[in-house]
Amino acid sequence: MNEVFDVETLRGAARVAGFAWTVEELETLRPAVEAALRLLAALDDLPLGAIEPTTQYRVL
Amino acid sequence: MNADLAFVSVTDLARMIARKEVSPVEVVRLHLERIETHDRSLRSYITVCADAALAAARSAEAGLMAGGPVGPLHGVPIALKDLYDTAGVATTAGSKILAARVPDADATVVRRLREAGAIVLGKLHMVEFAYGPEGLNAHHGAPRNPWDAAVERLPGGSSSGSGVAVAAGLAPAALGSDTGGSIRIPASLCGITGLKPTYGRVSRAGVLPLAWSMDHAGPMTRTAGDSAVLLRVMAGYDPADASSSVLPVPDYLAALNGDVKGLRVGLLRGFFLDSATPDVRAAVEHAAKTLERAGAVVDEVSLPAVAHVAASAYAVVASEALAYHTVWLRAQPADYDPEVRRRLQLGAFVTGAQYVRAQQARALVRDEIDAALARRDVLLAPATPLTAPRLDERQTTLGDGRSDVRAALIRLTRPFNCSGHPACAVPCGFSPQGLPIGMQLVGRPFDEATVLRVADAYQRLTDWHVRRPVLA
Numbered sequence: 001m002n003e004v005f006d007v008e009t010l011r012g013a014a015r016v017a018g019f020a021w022t023v024e025e026l027e028t029l030r031p032a033v034e035a036a037l038r039l040l041a042a043l044d045d046l047p048l049g050a051i052e053p054t055t056q057y058r059v060l
Numbered sequence: 061m062n063a064d065l066a067f068v069s070v071t072d073l074a075r076m077i078a079r080k081e082v083s084p085v086e087v088v089r090l091h092l093e094r095i096e097t098h099d100r101s102l103r104s105y106i107t108v109c110a111d112a113a114l115a116a117a118r119s120a121e122a123g124l125m126a127g128g129p130v131g132p133l134h135g136v137p138i139a140l141k142d143l144y145d146t147a148g149v150a151t152t153a154g155s156k157i158l159a160a161r162v163p164d165a166d167a168t169v170v171r172r173l174r175e176a177g178a179i180v181l182g183k184l185h186m187v188e189f190a191y192g193p194e195g196l197n198a199h200h201g202a203p204r205n206p207w208d209a210a211v212e213r214l215p216g217g218s219s220s221g222s223g224v225a226v227a228a229g230l231a232p233a234a235l236g237s238d239t240g241g242s243i244r245i246p247a248s249l250c251g252i253t254g255l256k257p258t259y260g261r262v263s264r265a266g267v268l269p270l271a272w273s274m275d276h277a278g279p280m281t282r283t284a285g286d287s288a289v290l291l292r293v294m295a296g297y298d299p300a301d302a303s304s305s306v307l308p309v310p311d312y313l314a315a316l317n318g319d320v321k322g323l324r325v326g327l328l329r330g331f332f333l334d335s336a337t338p339d340v341r342a343a344v345e346h347a348a349k350t351l352e353r354a355g356a357v358v359d360e361v362s363l364p365a366v367a368h369v370a371a372s373a374y375a376v377v378a379s380e381a382l383a384y385h386t387v388w389l390r391a392q393p394a395d396y397d398p399e400v401r402r403r404l405q406l407g408a409f410v411t412g413a414q415y416v417r418a419q420q421a422r423a424l425v426r427d428e429i430d431a432a433l434a435r436r437d438v439l440l441a442p443a444t445p446l447t448a449p450r451l452d453e454r455q456t457t458l459g460d461g462r463s464d465v466r467a468a469l470i471r472l473t474r475p476f477n478c479s480g481h482p483a484c485a486v487p488c489g490f491s492p493q494g495l496p497i498g499m500q501l502v503g504r505p506f507d508e509a510t511v512l513r514v515a516d517a518y519q520r521l522t523d524w525h526v527r528r529p530v531l532a
Binding site: 010013014017018019021025028029032033036037039040042043044046048051052053054 | 273368371374390402409421426
């Protein structure tokens, strides 16, 4: 994934999450969001299958 | 007063106090004087509990004179990262948002340490809400790394004050917390010992969270033996923390026999040693040889799955941190350090599915480290790939290319937050600039005893951990 997002797209995503951030704030965040999404895309390529997530690491 | 006393180990200090060779009042007063003298420039403390510490010291002395019971830390002063709840004393997480927060009760581990006789000197500086490895804090300023009087250098974070205070002799021991390396990074940059125990070994009840599934509470000390003493007191099941383990707590100090003969040590190549600067790589390789000469069996191992750690840890920490901060981030965003606010905001762009996939990826990392440790007792790697950068340094050169400082600091510690394995940072050398170099020893889950045994054996063979910074 190497997408570029405009501020309106970010504003929509932020609103879904319950935040009403200004255009200036979103512009500041935009490069970091794009970099983060590139990073997270790597997770899609992993053979995770039915591996159980480690929501509770090791209950003993 | 004798400054050497400020650098006596916790183990020896407890013994000296129990034998009435030194008074707890004298020890506490010495540390308060050192804080008064040096902390204006070092900035390691947010709150100094001078009156309460002196009162506790007098009480400890009276108890000793009356022949009362003596706990393993009777009269020994410690200091706490300012995210450990302390009854009646502000616990702010280094923030403006919680500046007026005064808990009613101690965190479980603080209560256990007090019951063992420890005396709380004060609360230590930290990165706001523990969200960052550099040690910077826009509200309070950064504590100063004591190892370079000429150049302001990062102390490492987020337990920045803990690293500085212990290294500078302003506390014999401190508590830190570690979500991506926040105990081991300042330990490495400040030249002290820092233990991140197994996830579940130490209660997090009453410790303000950054990311619940990655947070670990642990000791920061000058020796592995001191970490063993503190861990024995801190560890164990706590009904107030659902993730705490019911496994019995061993006598960690008894495991420190100085012997590593036959122990199998896996030196982590690839992702770990390749990224280190030449000074750090040479120091860690030399440490491996030191252990080998002492009888350990050293081989090399790589962990390819750690390549997934950056994405996995990012999704987990960003999401969990945002979940904790949502209400404040909506109501008073301007009260955050701008850089911390930016990191929190990024969590809004991680989806639920990405969070779960990141938690799945953690299982891959955990399983690979478990497999490496099935044939070895401990793994050995640099704790940080570089020594303390300058305060204003944003980019650095590592063994495998350019990196921003933040990513570099956290790169080698974070895998073991994802996996939950115990990891202990130990000083293993100094750079030509006189800056400490730290390595980390990683063990099997709940086998802190072996991790500390190797760390202690190494410290019996070397003197890196007893060197002191020259304070202005």
